[in-house]
Amino acid sequence: MARDKALYHGHPVAAVAATSVRIAEEACKKIAVDYEVLTPVLSLDQALAKDAPILHERMRASGDEPLPEGPTNLASRREMGRGDVAAGFAAADAVVEREFRTPMVHQGYIEPHAVLARTGEDGRAVVYCCTQGPFMVRAFSAKVLGVATDTIKVVPTEIGGGFGGKTTVYLEPLAILLSRKSGRPVKMVMTREEVFRATGPTSGTHIRVKMGAKRDGTLTAAEAVLVYEAGAFKGSPVGAAMMTVFAPYKLANVRIEGWDVVVNKPKVAAYRAPGAPMAALATETVMDELARKLGQDPIDFRLVNAAHEGVQATYGPKFRAIGFVESLRAAKAHPHYRAPLGANQGRGVACGFWFNAGLSSSANVSINEDGSAVVMSGCPDIGGSRASLALMAAEELGIPVEQVRPVVVDTESIGFNDLTGGSRVTFATGMAVIEAARDVVNQLRARAAKTWEVELDAVAWNEGRAVAVNGAEGKHEPLTLRQLAARAAATGGPISGRASLTARGAGPGFATHLCDVEVDRETGAVKVLRYTAVQDDGRAVHPSYVEGQMQGGVAQGIGWALNEEYVYDARGAMENPGFLDYRVPVASDLPMIDTVIVEVPNPMHPYGVRGVGETPIVPPLAAVANAVERAAGVEIRELPISPPKLLALIEGAR
């Protein structure tokens, strides 16, 4: 917690446990903190200004030269790139360069952070909390408290939204410590205000992007400078922003610079495709202006430059099979793209990319005595992953999905799991479930072989039944899973399978979004008329959950584009820490968001699965901005495109 300085409004300084909230509040009043009010650093400009107040006197900038000497708020500066950017721009027939600013925004999960910790007399703690990563809570809490990992057990509760924001610890170590000191269970629940002020939103940014293209549409060069707020401690997602900013396009000449800057705001946490949406806002707005300058259809222009299998990504590796081109073609073919537009209406196109992650997963599959199955995983379900895991197990076992019960268990009931994040669970935990189910199927075949007194390879598994093959055809009646389960005790014991793996080859996700808006030129209000999200989902195991992910990402992206922002007063206090003043979209703000699932199977997954949860939030900032630009005839350089800001732009253009 805060030591010499409280570094942001909301930085905790002490924790109090009591038998009632009222007593705790009285106790808090008795803690006298003598604050000396310092000048806060609330923006990137303030942080990087000469003679700026310094957050951490001992912090020095790291990374690639040139770097400032001495105390600074620049935590790091890094460069990457390839080719000859100057030559590229020289060869261009059109060049566009723009600067953008986006505010700090919050994930806005509906359920606040909550924890219940109980420490026993043996020093062991059981922690119930809503988290994306129970093993992460265990490891982080153990580290913070200086205890062994296995003295803490974490039971993940059903989660009311996370979006990346529940991938770290805030309350958990405090609750464990208070419970240890008091000898009682300790419950802590944040208020909404505390969620806004004391948990991790995502970075405010300042981004400059310059791109050049030939008359035929071919991109010749691209350059980006990405400056990201880390909050009060270093570590923004600028690295991911650098890797994603130009990832959708074939580019020989590229130069990218990324700055990580500390400011007196909460330390940022992950938020769905961390760092990518703001970078895509810049790239996709510039791409749109380039298309206009070259007189090209925005989708055709992107098709000329779209990455595909075999292309070396701007961030390094060669793409395997990806579905970017397919998403562009599907968007172009969609009726939305031909729908007529009226006065003050405009259509925006934007694309997005996200890596998706693999990481480590464990899964167990066990067969109940009645032939039904349980699928156990250690990854909390934040977007329907239980359903997709059950479907994959049902597919392997050859039984109806209704007979498969998927559950998320605690840290002492399954092997290690990385957290739920990076759109990785259906992909990586899915691979583990498939492997565990195949382990079960092999055991079922062995039981049938034993029963029939044949070799294992004379038994095939077919639609939930062991069938005699390889010369044994017709000699034995097939045995169903239910029959084999009923006889399990007599044929060698219960049947269960397990798998633990680090999944390689998470397939990158690409999306193309279409957005129609109408601008009210009197008020500056923007109404989203139509929205279509097209995305390569590899293989949509549970299509309606996949659509839900796409729709959810779009909803969050529209809020980010139009209304959401952290507002600070001059003294550094957040002025809008509640859902009345921090305006996330509600149902009446949004049209039905149409979705098109494109399926280009990921060759690295047995079923072709690729992550789908994060990509959908990458295009909307740009899709909305491009639509507003076309509807209002203005140039968007700052989010949110809220009524007063847009009205000022419209009036400025008059």
Place this chain on the structure above:
Amino acid sequence: MARDKALYHGHPVAAVAATSVRIAEEACKKIAVDYEVLTPVLSLDQALAKDAPILHERMRASGDEPLPEGPTNLASRREMGRGDVAAGFAAADAVVEREFRTPMVHQGYIEPHAVLARTGEDGRAVVYCCTQGPFMVRAFSAKVLGVATDTIKVVPTEIGGGFGGKTTVYLEPLAILLSRKSGRPVKMVMTREEVFRATGPTSGTHIRVKMGAKRDGTLTAAEAVLVYEAGAFKGSPVGAAMMTVFAPYKLANVRIEGWDVVVNKPKVAAYRAPGAPMAALATETVMDELARKLGQDPIDFRLVNAAHEGVQATYGPKFRAIGFVESLRAAKAHPHYRAPLGANQGRGVACGFWFNAGLSSSANVSINEDGSAVVMSGCPDIGGSRASLALMAAEELGIPVEQVRPVVVDTESIGFNDLTGGSRVTFATGMAVIEAARDVVNQLRARAAKTWEVELDAVAWNEGRAVAVNGAEGKHEPLTLRQLAARAAATGGPISGRASLTARGAGPGFATHLCDVEVDRETGAVKVLRYTAVQDDGRAVHPSYVEGQMQGGVAQGIGWALNEEYVYDARGAMENPGFLDYRVPVASDLPMIDTVIVEVPNPMHPYGVRGVGETPIVPPLAAVANAVERAAGVEIRELPISPPKLLALIEGAR
């Protein structure tokens, strides 16, 4: 629940849920039940008398002829045996025949039955309860309620004693149903009175045993008639009694008859070595009298006849390596056997046998990122099994046991497990843990082989480290489990192992007990002066828990011998349903119970483990009775040997 008849005092007729106990009590008062009071059947003699009231009009006796025709309280009658018993008795130099009666007694676990059930809107129920078998609770509740097994999840809570009594369901289906009807979580906790009146104690019995021996001590024949109370529904442990009654001895000519009889008392449940202690009371008291008649030392007499490897047990199979002879020799060599006795003091010797069970178990072992391990099982720990499972895993992994965390998980977090009972967990679940740990070790070896780029067989696992062998010696520094765990994500993912099996070859347990008592001839009170329990424990994985099992069994057996009994009034109401009137031994009633662990490894278990939890309750009834007979010069034919009964015997002998 009770339908046309309430069959015993405590037979439930209705269940009520309310927001407070008081409201529930008011609601119960509004349920009008019109009872017609029938004549109860409270003893075996009453049940089998001509014109006895019949509990179940439609029940007919089953089993071996002769059987009564028409309605009867005899549920079954069975016979087993071999050889020529009449010729055996004719060849005997001494024959003893005695009859015994033992009362219904309760396991007396300190924690009453308790359950919390929560049924969701999806119809799925989560049940928290203290049970020996969470998978059994799931299966039985599903069957009673007519729902699919996988709609119920059972979370076993820490158990405050079971001893066999928590191997069935009483409250669980009711709580699930009430929760489903009310849409609320429902908690039910029995009072002590309800535990006595409405849960399953063990059978009252009437046993006749006749045995004959030659002058040299060789047994020539044995005969037993075992009549056991089932309680209100058929199914006493008389079958196990038949199999155990003469099991310790080599006998060519044997005839055993077993009767299962219903009475108006609670249906019996399992109680530690079900059925065996009362049978052993009869056999071992008769053996003692035979030894006296033949002028032989009671241990020497048993040694002449003791079963050993290769002997065909009276219940069928040939014994593998067993430690009965070893336990007798250790008892004879013990200082206790030579300790001087004073006036009114006597020493009893008695032996006991129990099969021990195998059944089905699943276990998982997973490695934490810091190299510590978790051992997961689905068998509630009733006697220290977690510690022994952790020790076995530590042994296989080659790490200190402090780095192994053993946990009992719920029915959705592990493969199927039979219940904790039959002294099976350290044996059978232990086998599964060893197999799962070996699965882990093989993965650890594979990770090291991958790291070193050598074949798997060039890596051995030695004291918690991968060591290069088979030509690779000295070429690679050993890798510790901690090092391999830290690199797990990079070398293939988390490391976890699993095993599910039906364990064969549970090693039978044999014990020899020595008991010294002093009798107060004025009051009939018996004081236990010394007690030594000698037992073949196969391999004592956690010696002090093994000793605890031996001491606990003896304590319960002494209570059974001296004081415990269900007392009914003439109308069938239990008169002593509380620990003030149902007198279990307290610490001041008992001497320090000395234990001698004999280790004859069970050849069917990798470590030689055999079950240890039930055998210790088999000899004490007879050991105490034999000691009292020698101290008081009376013949014990009935338990408990409570002061008024013993005083009457002493006065009768005068």
